[in-house]
Amino acid sequence: MQRRIIIAGGGTGGHIFPAIAIANALKKISPEVDILFVGANGKMEMEKVPQAGYPIEGLDIAAFNRSNMLKNLLLPFRIIKSLNQASSILKRFRPDVVVGVGGYASFPMLRKAQRKGIPTLIQEQNSYAGKTNKILGGRANRICVAYDGMEKFFPASKLIFTGNPVRSSITQSAVTRQEALQHFGLEEGKKTVFAFGGSLGARSISEALRALLPAFGEKEVQLIWQTGKLYYETAKAAAAPYASHIKVHEFINLMDFAYKAADVVISRAGAMTIAEECVVKKPVIFVPYPYAAEDHQTFNAKSLVDKKAGLLIKDSEVSNELGNTLFSLLQNKALMEQLEENIGKLGNSNADMVIAKEVMKLMS
Incomplete structure (x- = not known):
């Protein structure tokens, strides 16, 4: 039976390159595994991920805008829309696991996967956990970290010290x-x-x-x-x-x-x-x-x-x-x-x- 994995997140190279490194490692372990990336429309992952040879779907999600508060008026609608899009992707692709690497698209995909009982793994890259990952951490199955002392943000029993993936180049x-x-x-x-x-x-x-x-x-x-x-x-x-x-x-x-x-x-x-x-x-x-x-x-x-x-x-x-x-x-x-x-x-x-x-x- 073919295994299916969704890798969600992006926004910056700091989220995208580790995600691609993880995907490449998964392919080395199990070449037949089916991997789908989910990113945010208009962000750099929509270009970089296909260049690395993987399919990607985009969500209509954006971050809270601190410099222009008017732009945040549409944020609740975007969150609702992106959650619906995430549900639709999960229904269509039927993943065995959803991996979140941080960035805008991580939250809707992992939140919906957790509510549907699909196993989730978070890769937290920083020594100070982001808000999204702190919210998702309670229901995640595994949290891979790169720094000591992360139990102040996440349940200690779920933490695995792995370090951050580095480009093979x-x-x-x-x-x-x-x-x-x-x-x-x-x-x-x-x-x-x-x-x-x-x-x-x-x-x-x-x-x-x-x-x-x-x-x-x-x-x-x-x-x-x-x-x-x-x-x-x-x-x-x-x-x-x-x-x-x-x-x-x-x-x-x-x-x-x-x-x-x-x-x-x-x-x-x-x-x-x-x-x-x-x-x-x-x-x-x-x-x-x-x-x-x-x-x-x-x-x-x-x-x-x-x-x-x-x-x-x-x-x-x-x-x-x-x-x-x-x-x-x-x-x-x-x-x-x-x-x-x-x-x-x-x-x-x-x-x-x-x-x-x-x-x-x-x-x-």
């Missing part, structure tokens, strides 16, 4: 440091920094880096700088006098090359970014995005800082502190080695398979 990369530096047109034997703020960039990090460009030149430190779309032209113009050792990119597809080339990484503190950084074992300076839901990025970063596995600069202090923190770290070999060793202990390149096995157990 990073876990299985065989690129050498020499190849990575050559790819970016950089020299061997010089300290190299990789800075990025997620796919859309991070203005505060970019502004701080722009002010430091002369210092990179004086200290002969190389920089791979992923700016995102909005800051790309500004950064490119500012970096033009230093083009030999500062490489500006709007977006980097070969993230494994960028990580391999780097001695130190500067980044936000999204759960999936951290999962990748643990696998590649690099010293990281975290600048958490302060407006993320429930300020979860700060909680994510602090959980590593408490284990001496990373450094933390507040977003509001990055323009004043980044230079001193970065250049003193690059001079401090002992601290770099300590950070590398401790972040490496937290890496899990097998999380997708561990989660997939838990999904399969719910069908037996």
